[in-house]
Amino acid sequence: MTVKNAFYAQSGGVTAVINASAAGVIETARLHGDRIGKVYAGRNGIIGALTEDLIDTSLESAEDIARLKHTPSGAFGSCRYKLKSLETHREQYERLIEVFKAHDIGYFFYNGGGDSADTCYKVAQLSEKMGYPIQAIHVPKTVDNDLPITDCCPGxxxxxxxxxxxxxxxxxxxxxxxxxxxxxxxxxxxxxxxxxxxxxxxxxxxxxxxxxxxxxxxxxxxxxxxxxxxxxxxxxxxxxxxxxxxxxxxxxxxxxxxxxxxxxxxxxxxxxxxxxxxxxxxxxxxxxxxxxxxxxxxxxxxxHIASKTDVEQAYALGKAAVEMALAGKNSVMPAIRRLSDAPYQWDIAEAPLSQVANVEKFMPRDFITEDGFHITEACRRYLSPLIAGEDYPPFRNGLPDYVRLKNLAVARKLAEFKL
Amino acid sequence: MTVKNAFYAQSGGVTAVINASAAGVIETARLHGDRIGKVYAGRNGIIGALTEDLIDTSLESAEDIARLKHTPSGAFGSCRYKLKSLETHREQYERLIEVFKAHDIGYFFYNGGGDSADTCYKVAQLSEKMGYPIQAIHVPKTVDNDLPITDCCPGxxxxxxxxxxxxxxxxxxxxxxxxxxxxxxxxxxxxxxxxxxxxxxxxxxxxxxxxxxxxxxxxxxxxxxxxxxxxxxxxxxxxxxxxxxxxxxxxxxxxxxxxxxxxxxxxxxxxxxxxxxxxxxxxxxxxxxxxxxxxxxxxxxxxHIASKTDVEQAYALGKAAVEMALAGKNSVMPAIRRLSDAPYQWDIAEAPLSQVANVEKFMPRDFITEDGFHITEACRRYLSPLIAGEDYPPFRNGLPDYVRLKNLAVARKLAEFKL
Incomplete structure (x- = not known):
């Protein structure tokens, strides 16, 4: 079997559980060494790919990767940076391919919200439009809960x-x-x-x-x-x-x-x-x-007051993203599908990125009371399971004990690229 | 032995653990039915005493009183109201005595900060200045940590x-x-x-x-x-x-x-x-x-993120206040005395209210770095044990399950009093 490396990055505003998704991606990839070589994390999102600033996550211990599950923020740095269109900024895409080739990257996992889904969607098109074989999977994340298709968003x-x-x-x-x-x-x-x-x-x-x-x-x-x-x-x-x-x-x-x-x-x-x-x-x-x-x-x-449901879903979506990649998928996002409200049951479905990028999901009108000042029972039924369960981090000296990874850089192989 | 009722009230800005002190007072008083009859709580602090708006805590179940230990805010209502001086507002003090007499109150527990200690101190002087036998004990509480004598303040x-x-x-x-x-x-x-x-x-x-x-x-x-x-x-x-x-x-x-x-x-x-x-x-x-x-x-x-040390001290000080009252004390405040930093050890000493009322304790200069922008090691040694330990409340439907007491009023016996 061909072994390719994977690229993973975090984008947009970070959350309390985006690192749980990172742990889901990295731990699952580590289980499939026959298909996925190393997971390189982009330092500060897609910027890390453009500037060839890659973090070698294989140098992090299994214990530290596990600690990501209880550590808020973006462990590899995030960014607010959106790729321009292929038509006007072809050089950005050529650079991405150059970096992916140099580091033998065949999988692209992007962990973000609606704007980031757009970036992931553009990368997913590299195969078709520029002939570079890559599988781009978006891992959903946003505290705003405004991504379409998925029942809710980690964070x-x-x-x-x-x-x-x-x-x-x-x-x-x-x-x-x-x-x-x-x-x-x-x-x-x-x-x-x-x-x-x-x-x-x-x-x-x-x-x-x-x-x-x-x-x-x-x-x-x-x-x-x-x-x-x-x-x-x-x-x-x-x-x-x-x-x-x-x-x-x-x-x-x-x-x-x-x-x-x-x-x-x-x-x-x-x-x-x-x-x-x-x-x-x-x-x-x-x-x-x-x-x-x-x-x-x-x-x-x-x-410190994260929802257990949320932590579990964030991890599960990271894991599912890798599994979708291994199943040969491209340009998709694993999405939460609600099976029932009470007892709360959910599984993971596959959403096409073309339907996710740049779409915002607002509150349905019937989730807001008629006077506009409160939530309805329908809204409570939707929201209630999402906050269920506690998942406290470990504490040291009276404070949450969060991990800081080593974040060691992969040696550069290419010339500098101006953003 | 003479049995007298007790008055307990909360004053000033409330905290995450002032109700733990209330539990300490009420549970300890309940153990001494031979000396203390009922604990009447003032609805909204001293205002409850002045307006004869008393809550009969004996109507609350043992379970609900225990739940106060994990419920923030002031369960009986607090107030920002300071008694004026005895010289200028003698009628306020006469009214207090009238209410205390009508409800056979011999113990006064006031749970507050520096301003409230002043109110408690004034009540403590009723025995001496107006001949009404009462024992007034202040239970310290303030998030500002600025009370003198006590090593730290609950909250x-x-x-x-x-x-x-x-x-x-x-x-x-x-x-x-x-x-x-x-x-x-x-x-x-x-x-x-x-x-x-x-x-x-x-x-x-x-x-x-x-x-x-x-x-x-x-x-x-x-x-x-x-x-x-x-x-x-x-x-x-x-x-x-x-x-x-x-x-x-x-x-x-x-x-x-x-x-x-x-x-x-x-x-x-x-x-x-x-x-x-x-x-x-x-x-x-x-x-x-x-x-x-x-x-x-x-x-x-x-x-939800209270310090276990803080909860324990808040309860212990409420308990100690009752024990001091039973030992015949008046015009005192139980105070935390630090015995060692590491391992952290403390006990409870007795502070005279005359030295507590209206005194503010600021940060010592050697707790602040020379440039004025951070804390020193000495400050860390002081602060660190105070945040030690977690003491999570129970959760229901994904949210902390706090108690609301019944707060039933004691029947009024007196004419109305205008504040």
């Missing part, structure tokens, strides 16, 4: 568990303080266009009066008057009001409520700071004392 | 564990993203005047280059030029920079870097939002891409 379940846990805890706190102090608490969460993380906050509210009382989704246009009326009614009934808000909510003019003006490499506006904007509004119009929190990276890096 | 160890865990996780995240995206991450933490929580962030950095790289303490005047130089040097060396900043840092004119203008009931400015201010500064002066988080209530309510 999301753990963020969901984190935000639901955190807003429940903060809700208990505010309820204690409301008599003489804080009446309104606002937690800003991620989710630029899709409200999945905001929706997950809603799981914390299991009984009448229990926070969060209001959720502000990016899918629902922000209606200031309706919002303020809801806050007032909630405080009058329960003496406090807990609010979960997406960083991406927009006003009736279609503008983000808080916009820094910065844009990331993909051209998306960099957001943050809608919580203080909402807080100020509540204070100005209703006079309530408030507190607000912005979880930012804390939410997606919170491996 | 702090858990916040410390939360912020150190969180900033470690976010640090791993930023390191992954730095090549093409975020280079600077800023976490804003609590600690209005004392930098203990900020210092705890520093525990996450155990190896060279590991974040947080910079800590900004309220005890150290913010020097913009020195700070920016340090950020620049850190990014140049490690490609990223992780910063922990206290909400209470001040500029060279003595002004809070971020001030909302609001004041709480104790007259303290309500702070928040220094992280975005620092982020903007970094962007304007150095041009680095940034992310920031404000943990706010999330940090002090995070029972």
């Amino acid at each position: 999301f379940g753990s963020v969901a568990k984190y935000v639901a846990t955190s807003i429940r805890e903060a809700g208990y706190d505010v309820a204690s303080m409301a008599k003489t102090s804080t009446k309104v608490f606002i937690l800003e969460v991620m989710g630029r266009h899709a409200g999945w993380i905001t929706a997950a906050c809603g799981l914390a509210s299991e009984a009448a009066g229990e926070g969060p009382h209001i959720l502000l989704f990016p899918e629902v246009e922000f209606d200031e008057a309706a919002f303020l009326a809801k806050v007032k009614a909630t405080v009058e009934q329960y003496d406090h009001c807990v609010i979960g808000v997406s960083e991406g909510i927009k006003n009736q003019q279609g503008q983000f409520l808080s916009e820094t003006g910065l844009k990331d490499a993909f051209g998306h506006a960099q957001l943050g700071g809608v919580a203080p904007t909402i807080a100020q509004l509540v204070k100005d119009k209703l006079g309530y004392k408030y507190h607000w929190a912005v979880a930012d990276y804390l939410q997606r890096a919170a491996r | 702090f160890g858990s916040v410390a564990k939360y912020v150190a865990t969180s900033i470690r996780e976010a640090g791993y995240d930023v390191a992954s993203m730095a090549k093409t995206s975020t280079k600077v991450f800023i976490l804003e933490v609590m600690g209005r005047h004392a930098g203990w929580i900020t210092a705890a962030c520093g525990l996450a950095s155990e190896a060279a280059g590991e974040g947080p790289h910079i800590l900004l303490f309220p005890e150290v005047e913010f020097d913009e030029a020195a700070f920016l130089a340090k950020v620049k040097a850190t990014v140049e060396q490690y490609d990223h920079c992780v910063i922990g900043v206290s909400e209470g840092i001040k500029n060279q004119q003595g002004q809070f870097l971020s001030e909302t203008g609001l004041k709480d009931a104790f007259g303290h400015a309500q702070l928040g939002g220094v992280a975005p201010t620092i982020a903007q500064l970094v962007k304007d002066k150095l041009g680095y891409k940034y992310h920031w988080a404000v943990a706010d209530y999330l940090q002090r309510a995070a029972r």
